[in-house]
Amino acid sequence: MFKSVFFDIDDTLLNTSVFAKTARRVALNMMIDAGLPLTSDDAYHQLREIIKEKGSNYDKHFNILTKNVFGEEKPLLIAVGMVNYHNVKFALLQPFPDTVSTLIHVKSKGYKLGVISNGLTIKQWEKLVRLGIHPFFDQVLTSEEIGYEKPHPKIFEESLSRMGCKPEKSVMIGNKFEADALGAVNAGMSAILFNCDLTSEEKKMISDEKLDIEVISQLKDLEDIL
Numbered sequence: 001m002f003k004s005v006f007f008d009i010d011d012t013l014l015n016t017s018v019f020a021k022t023a024r025r026v027a028l029n030m031m032i033d034a035g036l037p038l039t040s041d042d043a044y045h046q047l048r049e050i051i052k053e054k055g056s057n058y059d060k061h062f063n064i065l066t067k068n069v070f071g072e073e074k075p076l077l078i079a080v081g082m083v084n085y086h087n088v089k090f091a092l093l094q095p096f097p098d099t100v101s102t103l104i105h106v107k108s109k110g111y112k113l114g115v116i117s118n119g120l121t122i123k124q125w126e127k128l129v130r131l132g133i134h135p136f137f138d139q140v141l142t143s144e145e146i147g148y149e150k151p152h153p154k155i156f157e158e159s160l161s162r163m164g165c166k167p168e169k170s171v172m173i174g175n176k177f178e179a180d181a182l183g184a185v186n187a188g189m190s191a192i193l194f195n196c197d198l199t200s201e202e203k204k205m206i207s208d209e210k211l212d213i214e215v216i217s218q219l220k221d222l223e224d225i226l
């Protein structure tokens with residue numbers, strides 16, 4: 001029987017990919033209205049390339065976009081992009097419909113709850129606080145804080161140590177096969193995948209190597225497992 005349950009944040013507790021994409025689209029359209037001479041699709045394509053190169057946690061994507069287009073940064077356009085990106089992002093930032101009820105269920109069963117997340121510490125905490133779900137968690141650890149990203153065993157080991165829990169009594173719930181599930185299993189934990197389209201190779205790997213990885217289709221399926 002498990003004692004601790006660890007959650008990933010993005011695309012596990014909330015629909016991060018969808019809101020980020022919508023927020024970027026709206027921000028670019030407002031920049032175009034304010035004078036950015038690109039089509040909506042062209043602007044989105046260029047922004048995606050910049051994000052791919054700099055990473056999603058870099059905070060000057062719009063600066064680079066205006067510099068690429070005009071040969072210099074355009075403060076007004078950058079500000080228009082940032083304000084609209086943040087407004088849309090915060091308006092859309094919602095947990096999955098069954099996130100809160102599942103957390104209540106798991107907490108009420110007496111499990112300790114933790115978060116293990118790749119990302120910037122304050123940015124990840126901000127998501128938990130905005131969703132109002134931070135009080136559920138006994139421990140929150142980010143890759144920025146520990147200096148290792150999932151699937152590195154160190155981030156799992158440090159979380160377990162802070163929780164005072166053995167790996168074999170712990171389960172990790174996430175949406176990424178390698179980072180969340182393989183990482184947890186390699187650290188001696190069990191894993192449950194949610195919101196994840198496994199490739200046939202990954203499915204084969206789970207059954208061939210008898211990996212302790214379960215797949216659920218909705219978060220509330222956890223209520224039948226935990």
Ligand SMILES: [Mg+2]
Pocket residue numbers: 008009010011012174175176
């Ligand atoms: Mg995730």
